[in-house]
Amino acid sequence: MVADTSESGGMETVEQIRQAGGRARFARLDVTQAESSRSVVQATIAEFGDLHILFNGAGILAYGTVLETTEEAWARMLAVNLTGTFLVSKAALEHMVAKRRGSIVNVASTTGSHDACAHAAAYVSSKGGVTLLTRSMAIDYAKLGIRVNVICPGPTDTPMLRKALTPDELEAFARTFPMNRLGRPEEIAAAALFLASDDASFVTGAVLHVDGGQTAEV
Ligand SMILES: NC(=O)c1ccc[n+]([C@@H]2O[C@H](COP(=O)([O-])OP(=O)(O)OC[C@H]3O[C@@H](n4cnc5c(N)ncnc54)[C@H](O)[C@@H]3O)[C@@H](O)[C@H]2O)c1
Numbered sequence: 001m002v003a004d005t006s007e008s009g010g011m012e013t014v015e016q017i018r019q020a021g022g023r024a025r026f027a028r029l030d031v032t033q034a035e036s037s038r039s040v041v042q043a044t045i046a047e048f049g050d051l052h053i054l055f056n057g058a059g060i061l062a063y064g065t066v067l068e069t070t071e072e073a074w075a076r077m078l079a080v081n082l083t084g085t086f087l088v089s090k091a092a093l094e095h096m097v098a099k100r101r102g103s104i105v106n107v108a109s110t111t112g113s114h115d116a117c118a119h120a121a122a123y124v125s126s127k128g129g130v131t132l133l134t135r136s137m138a139i140d141y142a143k144l145g146i147r148v149n150v151i152c153p154g155p156t157d158t159p160m161l162r163k164a165l166t167p168d169e170l171e172a173f174a175r176t177f178p179m180n181r182l183g184r185p186e187e188i189a190a191a192a193l194f195l196a197s198d199d200a201s202f203v204t205g206a207v208l209h210v211d212g213g214q215t216a217e218v
Helices: 007-019 034-048 071-099 121-144 159-164 167-174 185-196
Strands: 002-004 026-028 053-056 102-107 146-153 207-210
Touching: 002 007, 007 026, 026 034, 034 071, 053 071, 053 185, 071 102, 071 121, 071 146, 102 121, 102 185, 121 146, 121 207, 146 185, 159 167, 185 207
Parallel strands: 002 026, 053 102, 102 146, 146 207
Antiparallel strands: none
16 A cells, blocks of 8 residues: 555556556555544555555655744644654554554654754654654564564655755765765665565664665764
């Protein structure tokens, strides 16, 4: 089940899965809404018979120091990035706990999990919260057969970053990291697949940096 506020983006992913021979459906989801989260979990179970894996990838990015961040912008950032992870996990966990099986993969960021960065007070705070929420869920649900891990991507070439920075800024930014380049979405996906799969059967509470060495040198 591909779930997002954006139907066009979600349908693009659904088509890619179908063309690769998989089965997929789109559901509209606003992660800030408990009811929306619950109904997508129900729809997934109705369509596919079960729910083994939850990948919490929804997120927003905005820059600003505390003085530059309005209360509304702060609340929105926490609502999508942190409360969204909480609400969708809660809806999925109700089912996973009953089945004594599940794997949740959250997405934080190198900024906010390993370190802060300038001019991103709300984003960094929300992602720090996602990392500790992950570890907290990992402890609480380990005995119930559910693993919870978090990926901290470094700067990755996605629409989020392309909206935030110009191509020149992106190139200059990429050159500041050990690998001299941005990550590719499929490199984050490969880490998510590992954490979601039984290959990671003894991995829970892990904070996996997929960042081309970015956090190795700070
Ligand atoms: N791109 C990077 O450099 C980078 C680095 C570190 C972490 N991340 C994190 O990776 C995740 C994916 O980001 P991305 O780079 O692919 O960005 P993106 O903007 O391309 O994708 C984010 C997706 O979240 C969806 N979304 C936003 N608000 C939502 C809501 N309320 N309910 C449901 N869906 C919602 C958007 O429609 C979009 O499809 C985010 O959590 C982001 O913070 C990205």
